[in-house]
Amino acid sequence: KNEVEQSPQNLTAQEGEFITINCSYSVGISALHWLQQHPGGGIVSLFMLSSGKKKHGRLIATINIQEKHSSLHITASHPRDSAVYICAVPRVQGAQKLVFGQGTRLTINP
């Protein structure tokens, strides 16, 4: 079993739809990262959270430490949100080295 599991692996939706991407992990963590990778390769850090909820524009990330689960939500999705979304957790609590999920490929059609 992978230490970090994401679902779904692929998601296609229409512009304006509410999007949810899930991440479950099996290791104890101090923080979880959500990353975005656009075609071409560069990765951008969206959120780092250790409890509760964080919001940035149309993106919302939540985490439940007890259930070892996090979700990334996108409200009013737009074609420019099309990207691969990756969650990552430290391999050992408090450490800097991360272990990554497989990524969720999101496609938003106009």
Next chain:
Amino acid sequence: DVKVTQSSRYLVKRTGEKVFLECVQDMDHENMFWYRQDPGLGLRLIYFSYDVKMKEKGDIPEGYSVSREKKERFSLILESASTNQTSMYLCASSEQGRRMNTEAFFGQGTRLTVV
């Protein structure tokens, strides 16, 4: 803004060549990382450096070495490139956190093809 810059976006090298991938960050971060990304396998850590001249092997160090002579620069070296090293390579940096994690910043990636 933190900037992590990788020297090349695309590289094509021949089998057996020695290949250098360079990464520079401008935020005085202690930690620097080299990952490779392959379809179906996600991001995997090759090497990690937590200070100048300090390095640690990651999950897949075989066939690679690294150099960190200056704090801002972390180089990945393929001593003798092979076709199974064709991949996307990503560099990242972060501050040295004491107990909590710190945010990681990534470069734009280098797509290496070994022919």
